[in-house]
Amino acid sequence: MKYVIINGSPRRKNTWKMVEQVKSNLNGDFEEIHLMKEKIPLCNGCFKCIVESEEKCPHRDIIKPIVDKMMDADGIIVASPVYAMNVTALLKNFLDHTAYFYHRPEFFTKKALVVVSTAGAGQKDVAKYIDETLRHWGVNKVYKITYACGGKDSIDAKAINEVSRKFARDVESGKLHNPKLGDIVFYDVWKAMACSNEPIEADREFWIKNDLINNDFAPEIKLNPLKKAFSKMMFFVLSKFIK
Ligand SMILES: Cc1cc2nc3c(=O)[nH]c(=O)nc-3n(C[C@H](O)[C@H](O)[C@H](O)COP(=O)(O)O)c2cc1C
Structure with missing residues (x-):
């Protein structure tokens, strides 16, 4: 290691x-x-x-x-x-x-x-x-x-x-843990910023290039169904505030 x-x-x-x-x-x-x-x-x-x-x-x-x-x-x-x-x-x-x-x-x-x-x-x-x-x-x-x-x-x-x-x-x-709810909130805040109407271009490119923008969390980590639903809801709410 x-x-x-x-x-x-x-x-x-x-x-x-x-x-x-x-x-x-x-x-x-x-x-x-x-x-x-x-x-x-x-x-x-x-x-x-x-x-x-x-x-x-x-x-x-x-x-x-x-x-x-x-x-x-x-x-x-x-x-x-x-x-x-x-x-x-x-x-x-x-x-x-x-x-x-x-x-x-x-x-x-x-x-x-x-x-x-x-x-x-x-x-x-x-x-x-x-x-x-x-x-x-x-x-x-x-x-x-x-x-x-x-x-x-x-x-x-x-x-x-x-x-x-x-x-x-x-x-x-080598095991990857399911993220805490707080980690999902952090993720969705930055995702909402990258998806906003006036994003920082470098952020937007990064979120697209790394296939983060279309996912509820980093693709390497499989969210359980509850956390998936939580992330979708969180992103929906945050997108209303971060325009
Ligand atoms: C500039 C300075 C500020 C410090 N501030 C604090 C503090 O706010 N609270 C505290 O309990 N100890 C404080 N300390 C003590 C250090 O955190 C403590 O001695 C620590 O173990 C030092 O680590 P080191 O041996 O790796 O330098 C301070 C020490 C220095 C030198």
């Missing part, structure tokens, strides 16, 4: 130790991206990735190799400490550079694991933010590990082992 690790901590301490413990439970090859080393300039908000093409991003030469590793991986691990009740600026800047994946989701066959460390607060909200971002990108199933170290130099190896082994088994199984 291939795993890519996107680490948003600027130092090799608590988050890094948690990731090392995760790795001890996974079999395969690891590509580790320490965002601190990548020196990605700040997103300048030019909108080119969203409106024209991700290839037009002025920082594409740094972002593309990272994204290629994510596309190539079976499992994606995203790690961050809590900084001021949010992800680190390093991770946020990376997520800003990849925000086009909200519009053009590509990760329907991938599983992900989110790792968050904190002193005492914010870990659940930060893990939820990363989880939701990945699910907007289509990620099939997201696992989460959070730990409040309380200023001590420790990790909760037992909890890390438990969740990372589940993640490993799931990645190795």
Whole structure:
């Protein structure tokens, strides 16, 4: 199995130790991206990735190799400490550079694991933010590990082992899960945008090219009949609002 690790901590301490413990439970090859080393300039908000093409991003030469590793991986691990009740600026800047994946989701066959460390607060909200971002990108199933170290130099190896082994088994199984209702809503929001009267052309082309536009969810995933009906209804309602 291939795993890519996107680490948003600027130092090799608590988050890094948690990731090392995760790795001890996974079999395969690891590509580790320490965002601190990548020196990605700040997103300048030019909108080119969203409106024209991700290839037009002025920082594409740094972002593309990272994204290629994510596309190539079976499992994606995203790690961050809590900084001021949010992800680190390093991770946020990376997520800003990849925000086009909200519009053009590509990760329907991938599983992900989110790792968050904190002193005492914010870990659940930060893990939820990363989880939701990945699910907007289509990620099939997201696992989460959070730990409040309380200023001590420790990790909760037992909890890390438990969740990372589940993640490993799931990645190795190759099984794709039926999406949660929330994932279907995310899908239908972006589909409705691509089908609107004035869509972003890059989005519309992507949704057509990948055969997403005529489906109730990504074609790789077979929705059960209830979820199929839910998606149809959701799309119908959303299309009324997103014109
Ligand atoms: C700039 C900064 C902001 C932080 N903000 C918070 C915070 O809002 N809440 C909290 O509980 N801990 C906060 N912390 C503590 C870190 O989340 C915690 O020590 C974490 O385990 C550090 O991970 P690392 O060893 O990978 O750097 C902050 C630390 C720094 C350096």
